[in-house]
Amino acid sequence: MKNIKITLSDSEIPEYYLNISYYLKKYLGRLPDSPLNPGTKQPIKGEDLAVIFPMELIKQEVSLEEKITIPEEVRELYKLYRPTPLIRAYRLEKFLDTPARIYYKYEGTSPTGAHKLNTAIAQAYYNKKEGTKTLATETGAGQWGSALALAANFFEMKLVVFMVRVSFDQKPFRKTVMETYGAEVFASPSEKTEFGKKILKAKPDHPGSLGIAISEALETVVKNKGYKYSLGSVLNHVLLHQTVVGLEAKKQMEKIGEYPDIIIGCCGGGSNFAGLAFPFLVDKLKRKKKTRYIGVEPISCPSLTKGQYRYDFGDTACMTPLLKMKTLGSDFIPSPIHAGGLRYHGMAPLISFLYEEKLMEAVAYEQNPVFQAGVDFARCEGIIPAPESSHAIKAAMDEAIKAREEGKKKVILFNLSGHGLLDLNGYDKFLHNQL
């Protein structure tokens, strides 16, 4: 059976990030509502964010420029693992007996095993340039913390990570990855912050959540000189950095004369979905293509399918600006599913906006069918996927089955955002019927 892997050369790593806001303004005439200062309820000003972010990232957050040049030093580091391959899932197609053509963009070749490094490197770079000494952040499954640990170490900055406690327990080796790169890792809620102490006093065995971990990271930044905060998803500048994924994928598909009818990605904060989707979405906004965009989430944390579209805090202690997004409430504690990277109460404002504008759809799945999809994929394609990415796989498989039932040769593209070699605890439980 033929394998088709479409590669690009190092010189084809994108030279700029693509800013979807430029195209939303130009072709839709509308933009998502601005974040608000919780005190004044007025649109947040750049200087309000200067305590937690470097100025360059604040500029990117509000930019309406079409393209933002990738700094040479960042692009050089991307060369360590980019461009990433685009692969035709022939065996999966055969397994599903579908006329659809299934492609996946594989971000698991990065040293930390997923797409997060694309923004970690950029954010570490801009922080270093502006004199940051220490970064503080949160992490759920540990993927974001691992990526930022690698990047912070590369740029000779310290890193403090608050890791959601239930993930800290389920995936102890993510902590080891972070420590190998030199970071300090604390299970959140922790005794390290006032907010953490408060949570633990009320409920000593609290499983934690991304919302709480974000609060702890922000408190740490606000209380320490030379500290800045770095976030793995949700915000515009993070989604912007991830567009390297879709820019490469678009070029790769062009090389074989393909264009997707359906684009799929799992949605936790929205960055990997956005990264793949936005460069293609431009064509939909220009009314050149009618591609369907599908975000996939866990039923236990259904921000898109069940959340409200309103202003809410990004964290549980209500320290962040108010973000207009699809939200389950900033005090929502998701159940401890193994796809830790998707356990976030909110959703990127840009993704939330697209969903409300009906430019994209969303679907939610239970944990067991998602793990089954992961095992099927591993047996067909050889790569054991991250449980987060398996949500996208499940939706891609369902769309391929629909294509079979309709007899249509649809082209399906999904983001295989990471491998699952650090999530084997979940696979172990699934294979022994303990999920």
Add this chain to the structure above:
Amino acid sequence: MKNIKITLSDSEIPEYYLNISYYLKKYLGRLPDSPLNPGTKQPIKGEDLAVIFPMELIKQEVSLEEKITIPEEVRELYKLYRPTPLIRAYRLEKFLDTPARIYYKYEGTSPTGAHKLNTAIAQAYYNKKEGTKTLATETGAGQWGSALALAANFFEMKLVVFMVRVSFDQKPFRKTVMETYGAEVFASPSEKTEFGKKILKAKPDHPGSLGIAISEALETVVKNKGYKYSLGSVLNHVLLHQTVVGLEAKKQMEKIGEYPDIIIGCCGGGSNFAGLAFPFLVDKLKRKKKTRYIGVEPISCPSLTKGQYRYDFGDTACMTPLLKMKTLGSDFIPSPIHAGGLRYHGMAPLISFLYEEKLMEAVAYEQNPVFQAGVDFARCEGIIPAPESSHAIKAAMDEAIKAREEGKKKVILFNLSGHGLLDLNGYDKFLHNQL
């Protein structure tokens, strides 16, 4: 700081395996001594091995052909992850303040994380063609078992794996990888074979060894119809398959006008070292180059540096042919170091021969300095290496330091045979001073 990653296109995946025996005969005039039938003490005949291996692999084992064509189906599967990158370790050079130029061939991009898949795919292919229904094998660290599980699944064969008990306990998630691909995994010594039962009766808490696990796998093959055995290292045909590594590396170095002064690889059974080294070794045999070849092993399992060069069994139950190799004795039980892939009492006959002929050198290290090298490498280069590969890193670092002391711009090439994301238990202990 500049990154240099040298890639090849899919069309540059080698079209043949390189057979070092051809060159040993032609340029040295000598070959390693043949394996012997333990009963007759005569050179083993092909048909003696037909119970455990398919004929094509037996032919490859004794072949003196210069090149063996890689079957198209195997080459297509290689495209899933090959060619693998060659990377210049600029940051490591800076860290060591060395004038040496350090390159590493990175095999960790394979779906199972190391070089083993190169031979697993080939062996599974030849077995499938000759009607094998089930493969049985042993695994130490789990890398070989994982790779063969993926390959056996691709070729729709069953797989039974005997995993060295101490590794089974230290690395439970390798078992999960194998089960995800559909394999059955037993901790060895096990109750599944007479030999296993015998070992357990004498010592119920026996930590196991590769020698014992091989015996159990062989017993399983011999007692069951349609079963064949598959081995991850040691034998000629396995080293042959691994030459895709060195053939690519040689091409990659040619592209940048480099040739190594020193080639380094860790040595457990010898396959990853052979894979990288043999295509270059041809030039030394032709007296065109004076490259030094260094095999690296753990002090706790020093087959090359402390073993005897004699005929010995490949397994503990004395079921294999007698192999002329550097050996610590087939009943040697190595201490439970974390580099499980290097815990083998013997060494590939081809590698043993080269060592005795002084065509290569060997060096042995303790576990802690090796883990330190792994951490240093992760912080410099971003990739967390497998503990096995860290032996090669340690030696490469020592050679780079020597180069600094001598003021020489040596070119050092080593095989980064795998990543360490499934070996974090060891890193965790090392980082907390528990090794």
